[in-house]
Amino acid sequence: MDKRKNSEIIPTTYPTTVERKSERELVVTRTFNGPAHIVFSAWTKPELLKRWWLPKSCGASFVSCEADVRTGGTYRFVFSHPSSEQPMSFFGRYVEVTPPSRLVWTNDEGEEGGAVTTVTFEERGGETLVVMHDLYPSQKALDDAIASGSTSGSGEQFEQLDQLLVSLEAGVGRS
Amino acid sequence: MVQYRESVLDASFAALSDATRRGVLEQLGRADASITVLAEKFHMTLTGMKKHVGVLEQAGLVTTEKVGRVRTCKLGLRGLEKEVAWLENYRQLWAARFHELDKLVEELKKEEKTHGQKKK
Numbered sequence: 001m002d003k004r005k006n007s008e009i010i011p012t013t014y015p016t017t018v019e020r021k022s023e024r025e026l027v028v029t030r031t032f033n034g035p036a037h038i039v040f041s042a043w044t045k046p047e048l049l050k051r052w053w054l055p056k057s058c059g060a061s062f063v064s065c066e067a068d069v070r071t072g073g074t075y076r077f078v079f080s081h082p083s084s085e086q087p088m089s090f091f092g093r094y095v096e097v098t099p100p101s102r103l104v105w106t107n108d109e110g111e112e113g114g115a116v117t118t119v120t121f122e123e124r125g126g127e128t129l130v131v132m133h134d135l136y137p138s139q140k141a142l143d144d145a146i147a148s149g150s151t152s153g154s155g156e157q158f159e160q161l162d163q164l165l166v167s168l169e170a171g172v173g174r175s
Numbered sequence: 176m177v178q179y180r181e182s183v184l185d186a187s188f189a190a191l192s193d194a195t196r197r198g199v200l201e202q203l204g205r206a207d208a209s210i211t212v213l214a215e216k217f218h219m220t221l222t223g224m225k226k227h228v229g230v231l232e233q234a235g236l237v238t239t240e241k242v243g244r245v246r247t248c249k250l251g252l253r254g255l256e257k258e259v260a261w262l263e264n265y266r267q268l269w270a271a272r273f274h275e276l277d278k279l280v281e282e283l284k285k286e287e288k289t290h291g292q293k294k295k
Contacts, residue, residue, distance in 0.1 A: 013277065016270040018262050028266075030273050034280040038287065042279050052275035058268075132269075146261045 023139035026115075028132040036123035039130060040100035043119065044069040054079065063087050071097050075105065113137040115145075190234035195219070196227050200236060200250065207249040210239075 014031040021027050032039050042048045046067045054060050060081040067075035076091040089109060096104040101121050107114035115134040122129045136142040190196055195217055202208060202216060214224035228248055231237035238251040 013274070016266055016273055018266040018269065020258065020262065026265075028269050030269070032273075032277065032280050034284050038280055038283045039276075042276055042283065048279060048283075052272055052279050055271040055275045057271055146258055 020142075021133075024136045024142055026134040026136075026142065030130050032128045032130060033126075034128060035100075035126060036121040036128045037100040039128045040103070040121050043103060043121075044097070044099070053077070059083075060088075069094055069097055069103075071095070073097070112141065115141070186234040187236065190230050190236055193227070193230075196231055199224075199227060199231065199248075203237065203248055203250050207247050209245045209247050211245070213248065 014033075016028065016030045019027050019029075042052065044067070046065045046069075049067065050062050050065045053065075054062060058081075060079045063078040063080050065077050067073070067077075069075070071094060073094045074091065075094065076089060078087050078089050080087045090107070092106040092108040092114070094103070094105045095116065096102060096118075100123075103119045103121075105117050107117060115136045118133045118135070120131045120133075122131070136145070191200075198217060199213055202213065208216075210221060210224050210228060213219075213228070214221050217224065219227075228237060228239060231248075232239060232251070235251050237248050239246050239248045241247075
């Protein structure tokens, strides 16, 4: 390997922040060391999304990952996890797809109305600030998601995602 | 966030502003109890007690669980503590995802440099 500038070899790790902005809103922010069109394509091309959405440490893997990423298109992600016999499905519809700056989708796997997720990509000097905003239909919906330890889904899916989060947490602790 | 926290605290203080509800918390501190038992202890109608328990539940001070026809009340984890723990779990999930995404972005940047020279 040839020696280049350090900035090219060692990726910078930025902090991830999560904040409950209001009774109905949850906001995740993170900066990436790359231009917006690259980060955007990693969120919108299924073959790329698959490579980061389920980090190895969480133990889950994709059974299928279908996403028709255009306004009005739908997505369906199916995960399997060793601790669960039934695969977990997450699905919804893209409300807005504006490359490379804005992406809005619904989360329809729950029995009651799910959150609407808006992701914005803002490029600044070769870096991209990603802000992911979840708007829940009511305070109760977000409170319930928190109380059950999940972020989406319901019933059995809650438990499955719980397990996923627990094993993920353990995995993060190890590395 | 500050505003939101204040509204959670407001709910807690509002819940605690009533003597009956403070009494219910004291009672639940000794033992879990059904709404029927609480209503009898405080000489109230079931409907009246349900309302008080509802206010305490909203503030995260009490949780209830219905088994068969009986709704049992117990002291809840303070809403904010539970929420902070959950938010940290959620943050870790996304931090792990984004760590993978970092690697992918590096790879795509390199690819673009090699292949995409003609693109603007």
